[in-house]
Amino acid sequence: MTGFVSFVGSGPGDPELLTLKAVDRLSRADVVLFDDLSSGPVLGHARPGADLVAVGKRAGRASPSQDHVSRLLVDHARTGARVVRLKSGDPGIFGRLEEEIVALRNAGIAFEIVPGVSSASAAAAAAAIPLTRRLNARRVQFVTGHDVSGRLPAERNMTALADPAATTVVFMPQRTFALFAADLIAFGLPGDTPALLAENVGHPDQRLVRSTVADLGSRLATAISSAPALILYGPLLEP
Structure with a gap:
């Protein structure tokens, strides 16, 4: 009998931001493969006796390969287990979901996707700001701050990213934002565009730093925190 993922x-x-469906799946899982950022209080909803397996990836730390994580999913499901692959934020936003779906499909294993609250939405809520504004922020765009090598992605639509009328959220930005900010300014985005650095969103040690694109670029050129972070910039941050 084949299991289900x-x-x-x-x-x-923040465990209070889990959906009811997420809590239900955790409460019935035989195996939970969890990201580093999904550990802690969230795992308190896992079924007692469930096998909890850490498979998280963090920049600069030893981490399991994506192939290994995908193989674990397949192997556990083939035992007939109910498997939860617990991903931070929303699984479909920079969560390497596609690779794991492909592995399950190739193995003939059924799955479902239970969406979660994105850290982008949580950061905006924590800062008491909207992600859109009716007149001057009608578009929201999400972009990653690094590629698979950890560098700033070479292929970027800088015209879109430097649009002063869009709200932009940069995921995993800290190591590359100094270069990113310089490129934004070179493509015409004013250096004084409001920006927000959000660290450890949804955790007790959450930190929000209101600044500008130019200032954050300067700060992160010399001082990089190891905390998981997002950077938001655009007209939404104006008073």
Whole structure:
């Protein structure tokens, strides 16, 4: 008998932001493969006796390969287990969901996707700001701050990213934002565009730093925190 895999979004880490469906799947799982940012209180909803397996990836730390994580999903499901793949934020936003779906499909294993609260939405809520404004922020765009090598992605639509009328959220930005900010300014985005650095969103040690694109670029050129972070910039941050 083949098992079943539920890809579950854990939100940014605050267990109160879990959906009811996420809590249900955790409460019935035989195995939970969890990201580093999905650990802690969120795992308190896992079924007692469930096998909890850490498979998280963090920049600069030893981490399991994606092939290994995909193989674990397949192997556990083939035992007939109910498997939860617990991903931080929303599984479909920079969560390497596609690779794991492909592995399950190739193995003939059924799955579902349980969406979660994105850290982008949680950061905006924590800062008491909207992600859109009716007149001057009608578009929201999400972009990653690094590629698979950890560098700033070479292929970027800088015209779109430097649009002063869009709200932009940069995921995993800290190591590359100094270069990113310089490129934005070179493509015409004013250096004084409001920006927000959000660290440890949804955790007790959450930190929000209101600044500008130019200032954050300067700060992150010399001082990089190891905390998981997002950077938001655009007209939404104006008073």
